[in-house]
Amino acid sequence: MGGPIVLDLSLLELRGITKSFPGVLALDNVDFTLRAGEVHALMGENGAGKSTLIKVLTGVYQRDGGTATLLGRSISPKTPLDAQSLGISTVYQEVNLIPTLSVAENIFLGREPTRLGNIDWRAMKTGAAEALARLDIVLNVNETLSSYSIAIQQMVAIARAVDIKAKVLVLDEPTSSLDKDEVAQLFQVMRKLKSEGLGILFVSHFLDQIYEISDRITVLRNGKLVGEFPTSELSRLQLVSKMIGKDEAAVASMSDHRVSDLSPNLGEPVVSAKQFGKRSKVGPVDLEICKGEVLGLAGLLGSGRTEIAQLLFGIDKPDQGTLKVDGTDTQVNSPRKAIRLGFGFLSEDRKHAGIIPNLSIRENIVLALQANRGWLRKISFSQQQELADRYIKALKIATPDADKPIGQLSGGNQQKVLLARWLASQPKLLILDEPTRGVDVGAKAEIEGLVYQLCADGMAILFISSELDEVLRDSHRVIVMRDRKKVGELSGEHLTSNELMNTIAAGDHLA
Amino acid sequence: MPKTGPWLWAVISLVLILGFNLVFTPGFFNIQLRDGNLYGSLIDILNRAAPVMLVALGMTLVIATGGVDLSVGATMAIIGSIAALMVTKGHPSVIAVVSVSLLGALVLGTWNGVLVALFKIQPIVATLILMVSGRGIAQLLTDGQIIQFHDPALSYIGSGFLFKIPFSITLVLILLCLTALVTRRTAMGLFIESVGDNPTASRYSGIDIRTVQLFAYAFCGLCAGLAGLVATANTSAADANNTGLNLELDAILAVVIGGTKLTGGRFQLIGSLFGALVIQSLTTTILTKGLAIEYTLVVKALTVLGVCLLQSPKFRAKFSKSGRSN
Amino acid sequence: MKKHFSLLATVFVFLLMLLGASLKYKGFFSVDVFVNLLRDNAFLGVAAVGMTFVILSGGIDLSIGGMIGFTGILTGVLITKNHFHPALAITIVLAVGTSIGSIMGFLICTFELPPFLVTLAGMFLTRGLALVISQNTVTIDHPWYDKISSTKLALPAFFIVVLIVGLYIAHCRPFGRAVYAIGGSEDSAGLMGLPVRKTKIKVYAISGLCASLAGVLMTLYMSSGDPNAGRMVELDAIAAVVIGGTLLAGGVGNLIGTFFGVLILGVIQTAITFQGDISAWWAKIVTGMLVLGFIVLQKLLQVRKAT
Structure with missing residues (x-):
């Protein structure tokens, strides 16, 4: 040269x-x-x-x-x-x-x-x-x-x-x-x-x-x-x-439960999307999630995972394809509408799109539920307190009381509060975008355990993670994204880390 | 820094000012019973602060959403003019006058809300439009004249007494209760704080930001209208030039002193009332000490700066750092 | 062409108003009226030049009106009561005004305080100081002053010179471009290595200088210093800047637009004087509507650009 x-x-x-x-x-x-x-x-x-x-x-x-x-x-x-x-x-x-x-x-x-x-x-x-x-x-x-x-x-x-x-x-x-x-x-x-x-x-x-x-x-x-x-x-x-x-560390703390041990309630899917996408952002994607099923969404950062979640939740507007919720054609044009349809969305951007930093844990927990009920039908203080206490206990949120501003909690505890916000609104479909990012190992294991529990209770979950093991542990099926396109779907015996990694890595011309 | 209530500073300031008067102004705390009603410096402060307190309640909500309303003074002038015109031109019942005035105020507030919430115009600019043209509208209504009226029922709102205390103070308490009721017995208060603290996360949680902003500006207009009625009724005259002049600044100042951040989020209704009292008692003190009224402006300026600096994270960081190294 | 659409709109509105007034009122379209237009609005124009810089940088300055009152009365007292030579008095006054502006800029940048509140404090402070100095108007009686006051073109000349200097700074000096850059995107400007802090402090200093010069011009115009002068001038200045096509968010706009914005406000005033029977408050209503119109225009232009 x-x-x-x-x-x-x-x-x-x-x-x-x-x-x-x-x-x-x-x-x-x-x-x-x-x-x-x-x-x-x-x-x-x-x-x-x-x-x-x-x-x-x-x-x-x-x-x-x-x-x-x-x-x-x-x-x-x-x-x-x-x-x-x-x-x-x-x-x-x-x-x-x-x-x-x-x-x-x-x-x-x-x-x-x-x-x-x-x-x-x-x-x-x-x-x-x-x-x-x-x-x-x-x-x-x-x-x-x-x-x-x-x-x-x-x-x-x-x-x-x-x-x-x-x-x-x-x-x-x-x-x-x-x-x-x-x-x-x-x-x-x-x-x-x-x-x-x-x-x-x-x-x-x-x-x-x-x-x-x-x-x-x-x-x-x-x-x-x-x-x-x-x-x-x-x-x-x-x-x-x-x-x-x-x-x-995560492997060591892995719980004995695997989501794949649970069998989903395969009937009419909760959500079913066909050729769903937005031209400038993410290619057309087919996906279906049934009750009690966890659909994983894997791929590298920037592969289009989050974009799919944002389209489903009405943050961004799709310009192609159809979306059915409980079998009926629907358009989701705002988060409000999505919540009314029974969706919940735990964003990967905790700081900007998740926490309301100066409000208390209690207020952060009831927010989505309250927004869905409208401002006139206020959830009474005692009900709020009860909800907050229940989730603080259930999710082991480390705080002296529910009145502490969420901004003062650690990342893992903030994430649990945000999870509680969505659980309190009892969604049919919960979208979890990198739920374990930036949280410590203990909280990670707890969050994964929760996914297992929710799935067993019959909730439909879209689970987005960039950690292979986590996706494998916590999903029934996995859709693989690359370069803003769906490049594969793995289930059953194909759900192994080797195949997953191969699908993520495969290019137009293999190196 | 010890954990303090956000409006503690306002209370401390008020106590300091009153304490100063306790020592240095004889008779400041005297309250006399005259014609069966209470009079004295303290009552006077409350009475004079009433319009600012009324406006500050509405302003608190607007500021909590992360906005600001510069048009409240102009709204006061318009509403005062409407009320004065109604009683001088015809002789409607006071209830009709009050209803029409408040309805007008609601419309003006909603206009601001529409510009901010639907047209997405920055609050300072959106409300500047009504601030500039509103006073012109008020002067147009009154033909530039001071309209005096004789209507005991209307004047009662501004200068009457109820249970021995000025009716305007009762009105402040009623509006405080109403505001607290509307924001705290419903979820609106939570939504306002949430939108002001983090609009994106609020939207993702399903809150309709437009409704919240519309509500806050409409309510602020209503409060300004009420304040306009009180101010006009107090002098039994509508003065389109001077009613509510610079009052928007006092109201904003009262809210900020009261512990609500100008960037939005948590709001303090009672804090704002204390803030308004701090401003008024400062003014009264300066006057009773024989200092010329112009000093109030200088003191106000220093108060604004002091409050700003106390709320600035950067200033606090610097302060605590140098404190530690010493 | 597209770049200057907003400016063209401003000029168009100005010409339309001028045409309308000229057709309606005999003798409106004359050199005399135009010179008076500049003379009557010289102080507003000079203040608006400073305000344009502040708004271009993404800030706001509410202290302008108070500053005009303060510097006006200070000039009057220095000349009449302390017998300073006007040149010395004016130099002192301009230095004081510039310092107050710099201090506000320093507070805004150093402690990240909202410009709205800091300049609000500046407004209270300057108006208060003006009244502390003197509550009454002080007549200025000095041959030097009489000479300038009697020269009809003196005030317009001041306005035009300040405008040209402003244009020169905004378009020919690196500092001016930094102001635009900071208003366009403060973060990017910082990452591109521009001296953000220094520039912002200077912007408020310039606004202080312009406002104090406006105060001095006011004394020349009225041959006296009035502590109550300039009330609400900040609003007129903001209105002129907005009507002139400068975005309140910063980064876009120019002084030519501000110049025409000031002239539009002036034409409205003059037309109302000509009419005589028309109520003066229409000026405020029309100003408000013009501000609304231009903001809506800006929004429409933004939307069109985005799609």
Whole structure:
């Protein structure tokens, strides 16, 4: 490979990086090496520590321990600006530019070419055009950024990043909202930059893309380094198993009950969807859930699991397919409607879409039930107290009383309160999106035990998890999603971790 | 920091101000019986604070949803004008006057609610429209004149006495009970707090945010209308220029002093009333101490800043950090 | 073209009103009336320039009216009672106004306080201080002042100069673009390495400077300092900015729009004076309706963009 002299030299070296937040060790002694002229993929599921590592690298967070060197010089960026001036530029998933300003301004904001302190607009425009030309892109740089597609905005962000004399380019999920052609365009740009000697750190949830563009892969799990591998020597199956491999602690705490031991009440399904989806978000999916059945939804992060749940619960509106609830055609256009139909939805985003932080445990528990009854028919205080006490006891929520604000509880206990919120509304169908994320091992086992119990009581459950073992333990059937499409459904004897992993990992062209 | 009730600061401030007067203002606590009714500085403070207290109750709900209503002063002026016009032009019963006025206030509040809830216009801007044009409407109604009226029944609302205390205070207590009843005996209070605290999670729990916002703004309009009646009845004259002038700011201030956060969430009805009393007793104290009235504005400014800083997590963090290192 | 739709709408409304008034009232369409339009609204225009910067950055400043009263009476007292030379007095007043603005900006940024409340405190404080200084109007009698007051074009010139300087800062200085960027997306601006805090503090300082200059202009206009001057001017300024097409959420808009917004408010006032019998309060109602109209227009433009 002919290229600049720096090729194969390590450009950026992170050694023993540690970062903790109150109650969480987000990064535990992680190493990462980026060479000049390579695309290095950083892989891991939720909570693996990817975004924390990137933020430490780009100066959003400061590391607690470890060393970082760039071209042999020790660095510790304090702010994003700091990192930028060191030569580390970042392009984020949500384009972090100013949509209301022009393309040229977005490329030069904060470092405008000036003459006597005045912005030299002409130099700025030609400079912007040149920066874009370097990526083989031609745009009208006077246009407002928001008049271009997200893909183009992403390119503008990269042009800006590269133009700031970047040595390291961090691309944090830049492809999540791009279509196929746009991804191809982006990859062309990445190859060009790579050939110019830039080191690119690339994060994506699409395995195909990782295998197409990356040279090496570093895998993180639960804040720890799993390993660093040349892409050509790591099969998809190996990669997936390294990302979502067995969590020893969870296995140890696993209860004796398996959902699959229970037989569902196979009659008329509670929910049945045909060719259900939304074009821009998630492909058409067929699914059916019966009483007393747990349907698992597996796949990597970003594979379309959560999108399905949001469509079912009326948070997002489907634009294709049909949905039947108890055998009758229905449209769910708001969470209100979904709740009236007897659905419950435990969101994966506990902080933004789950807890009402300053309200008490009791109020958080009765909220959905009360909303369904309407504001005039208030649940009496004694009933509220009784509900709260019952669920605090049943779910072993650790709190002195029901009046404590939910925001002051630990993650696991918050999750139990939110579960209680949905149980109190006695749903026919309960959608659990990553119910065990960010909770400790004990709470995890309790939540899984609860799923078993609810299933035995005849509730229909849609169980979403990125942990293979958990999905396998807690589901009768599993639908596998990849790249926003349903790629398989496993049940009975096929419900094994090998087959599940194979289905998740299989690509159009197997590596 | 010790766990304190959110409206403890308001009570402490009030006690401090009254304590100051106990020591330094002789006769401040004197209450006389005149014509069978009670008079004195304390009664005076209550009476003068009544319009702000009435508005503050409605404002509390709006702020709790995460919004704000700047139009309450203009609403007061419009409603005052309507009432004065009704009694001067015809001679309807006081019940008719009050009903029409309150209905009008409800319509104005609903207008704000529609702009905020259905058209999704930022509350500051949405209510600014009525704030600006509302006072013009009131002046148009009264033709720019101060309309004096002689109607003992209507004047009673603002200056009458019931059980020896001013009727306006009774009205505040009635509205407090009503507000508490409407928000706490139904689930509306819970919904308002929930929407203000976390709108996304509230929607996911099945709460219809639009209904909650419409309710809060309509109710706030109603409270402002009542306040407008009291203010107008108190002077037996409708003054479109000055009725409720700057009162929106006092009401917002009362709510914030009372422990309801401007960002929404938990609300404190009684706290807001104490907040209004703090503002009024400050004003009265400054006046009785012979200081010119202009000092009240300066003191008010410092109060706003103080309350802001006390509620700011950043300020608290800084404060407790430096406290620890010392 | 599409980019400037809102501005075109503002100019269109202005021309429409001018045309309507010119057809209806004899002698409305004249240089004299136009110069007076600028003269009568110079203080509002200057204040609105500052307000535009604040709103573009995503904030709001309610202290403008109080500031006009405070700086006006301070100017009057310094010149008349303390016998300062007007140039010195004005320099002092502008420095004081700018400092108050900076302090508000500092509090807003450092402790993450809502601009609404902090500038509300500023409003109380400045109005209170104005009344503490003097409760009565102080007449300013100084040859220097007489000369400026008698020059008809002096106030319009001030307005135009401030506008041009504002335009220059907004469009030719990196600082101006940073203001737009922060209003467009504060988080992104921070990640792009812009000095968010410093810029926001400066924005409130500029607003303080503009408001105090507006106070000084008011003294030139009235040849006196009035502690009660400028009541509710913040509302007019906000209205002018909104009618001028600036988004209250920040990031979008420009000073040319604000200029026409001020002129629209001025035309309404002037037309009402010409009419004589029409009630002055129609001005407020029409202003409110215009604000509503332009906000609805902005919403419609946003919706169209989104789909």
